[in-house]
Amino acid sequence: MIILIQPSSKSELVSYPIRDIVQEAMKLEKLGTKMIYLNIGDPAPFGFRPPQHVLDAASEALTQNYSGYAPSSGDPELRQTIADFEKVSPENVFVTSGLSEGIDFLFQAMVDPGRNIILPVPTYPLYLTKERINYGTVDFYDCDSNFEPDLESLRKNINKYTKAILVINPNNPTGAVYSRKTLQGILDIAGEHKLPIISDDVYDQMVFDGDITPMRTLCKDVPVVCGNSLSKNYIYPGARVGYLAFHGEWGTMPDVIQRLSNQRLSVNWEMQRAYIAAIKGNHDHIHKFNAELKLRRDVLVKRVNQIEGLSVAPPKGAFYSFIKVESNKWKNDVEFVKGLLKEGVVVVPGSGFAPTMKGNYFRLVFLPKPEQLESAFDKIEKFMKK
Ligand SMILES: Cc1ncc(COP(=O)(O)O)c(C=O)c1O
Structure with a gap:
């Protein structure tokens, strides 16, 4: 027996653009496109780990x-x-x-x-x-x-x-x-x-x-x-x-x-x-992490400035950049992001963060290694030139 339950009106108001885009990316991945994920603000998939003394405290608490x-x-x-x-x-x-x-x-x-x-x-x-x-x-x-x-x-x-x-x-x-x-x-x-x-x-x-x-x-x-x-x-x-x-x-x-x-x-x-x-405990990890982030931020800013049709206010903290698409080749940010998905780069449409802002933006997470970021930007550049 299948019971059809009407979802509550509240539940229909929930959206999460950062994860929603992953569904689309996974469909393309199944069809063979190799993806670089620059959509989720989680350092773990990029090899960053919590400080050892924090992990030790967690395991000790388990005992x-x-x-x-x-x-x-x-x-x-x-x-x-x-x-x-x-x-x-x-x-x-x-x-x-x-x-x-x-x-x-x-x-x-x-x-x-x-x-x-x-x-x-x-x-x-x-x-x-x-x-x-x-x-x-x-x-x-x-x-x-x-x-x-x-x-x-x-x-x-x-x-x-x-x-x-x-x-x-x-x-x-x-x-x-x-x-x-x-x-x-x-x-x-x-x-x-x-x-x-x-x-x-x-x-x-x-x-x-x-x-x-x-x-x-x-x-x-x-x-x-x-x-x-x-x-x-x-x-x-x-x-x-x-x-x-x-x-x-x-x-x-x-x-x-x-x-x-x-x-x-x-x-x-x-x-x-x-x-x-x-x-x-000691906070050595944060100095190392920030130094790594600065390297990546510099790659990001250099590449965005080299690509015609993109601009960015250089980030000074966290690991996000909100990049403006200056070109009007795309109807809106979602169309831009879906196009870029086909090239194998996953970013999030800006309208999910800024429903009232004029212009097309996307959010790009700059946690990957500099060389991976470079190759993501090669793809973005190719896409912009199409
Ligand atoms: C600005 C901001 N606030 C809050 C959160 C939620 O963080 P938490 O993992 O502590 O729930 C995030 C997560 O990305 C965030 O970016």
Whole structure:
């Protein structure tokens, strides 16, 4: 017997452009096209591994008594370790299953239908999905040509339905690292409008050009919730551990997050123990990783500048670039990306990150070895010349 169940309206609002494109790529691969995957922000397939002491802490935890449910707000020692790092009290720290779950909690806790968290454009698509499935309105603030937030646009687009301002620094999908002046400007606007800030800091150690000023070091009067995880800074996305840390006066919001955490019982305890080792241990890996990223970024910028019809604002952090297609040979970004797929290069259409931005963009992950990037760009160049 087959039962046909109509999917919920909410489920139909979920999309994930970064993975959706893989289905198309796999079809072509089956037919014999050799693919270079530049679509997923995961260092593991490109040979990058978590620091050994973090892996050791995870295996040691497996031999100890961490097989039960952890406290729903997180392992007490991990909460304290994060609290020391963020300079907040441990009661204001909540461990989540990756920052993805933290983002989910924040939207559940703050966004009623018709309300919104104002997002930068371009943005990380999970925020768009969460806005939509909470039946929020989708409001954006623009960035300038270097992908630095445009403060005037932020001021203009805040409205009575805005509940918070999202900042992603370093940024996915652009690799931009914001100046201290811009961050201060965002804090000032938040203060004027009495709005809290959500600071997505998952790439905050991954800066290879200039410095970063973490939002946690600037916020004084404005409430800021900082989100981070083991995934990127410690190259361990499969561990699925992250956190939210509330800075400043948030009223009952931490209680609401505690309630939301209670319903899903716990985050994987062994991996929480690994996160303690990550924060407390040496950080040599990040210097090596950033040096590797800089090499790759340089290849990317050199090649984009050589190809007629493409341009890019050089990324300074993370491992993403948001490349503009200047040529109007293609109807839209999806047509461009599908064409490029046939050449064996998988990238993500820009509209998934930037539904309101004019022009055609695509996101390219520059994690592969320089020589693999070079060969991906040979294919892109050939495609552009066709
Ligand atoms: C900007 C940003 N925030 C959050 C996440 C989610 O990270 P996590 O693995 O901690 O859930 C990602 C993952 O790519 C990301 O790019």
